[in-house]
Amino acid sequence: MKYEVLGPLRITAGSTVLTVNAPKMATLLVALVVRANTVVSKEALITEIWEGTPPRRAAAALHVYVSQLRKLLAMGAPDASPIVTERPGYMLVAGPEDTDWGRLEQLTRQARAARDRGDLEDSAHAFAQAVGLWRGPLPCPRQNGPLIGDFAAWVKTHRLHCLEDYVEVSLELGRHRSLIGLLSTLVSEHPFHEVFYGQLMRALDASERRAEALRVYEQAATTLSRELGLGPGRQLRQVHRAILSGGSAPAPRLHDVAAPGRA
Helix, strand or coil, X not given: CEEECCCCCEXXXXXXXXXXXXXXXXXXXXXXXXXXXXXXXXXXXXXXXXXXXXXXCHHHHHHHHHHHHHHHHHCCCHHHCCEEEECCEEEECCCCCCEHXXXXXXXXXXXXXXXHCCCHHHHHHHHHHHHCCCCCCCCCCCCCCHHHHHHHHHHHHHHHHHHHHHHHHHHHCCCHHHHHHHHHHHHHHCCCCHHHHHHHHHHHHHCCCHHHHHHHHHHHHHHHHHHHCCCCCHHHHHHHHHHHHCCCCCCCCCCCCCCCCCC
């Protein structure tokens, strides 16, 4: 059984796709998936499903939702359900590659290990695979609960870190020209994220488009000043000075792998 939550909820068993249409059941399943192999208390699940305002018979309703999910995931084999009862709640049992976020952690670790040993091709390939796991917005419109809300925040941060690191390794490989389109899109999508401005400036400068690189700095300075009342940060200023002087711009450090919270 495979569980995908880095985009619309998708559950597959071989070639069979399982569908959860009821919003509260989908919220329950996502909460269990993002805490796979960890017991989630009934109280935490109730809070997640009803966003802190549960009905009087919430515990009974939760029991019904769990039973329905067990039947769905067991696929006709009652003893094969991956949802188990453990005090003080329930746990989804899943292998290391059964969840897409688990696969994401594996790939980012592989990518950073490859970078550390100097294997930039393998590192870039693993980072590209990791970035490709994102399929769109998270599966639950309800993201105010602590479990899914914390996971959503982790996903947002981890995606940015993966993109930064993929670009950085690709720049080291000399793929400057092929990155300009991607970085232009990232700057447009994340207008306050200075790392992408700096990487775009370095890619343009290495592609002999120095004037455009300097215009990107002006764009960043204008956006940050107009929207936030701030100037460019130290690292972006260093990139700017390096381009003006014809020197080597500093590269940002690759990120450590941080798993989503397990509280």
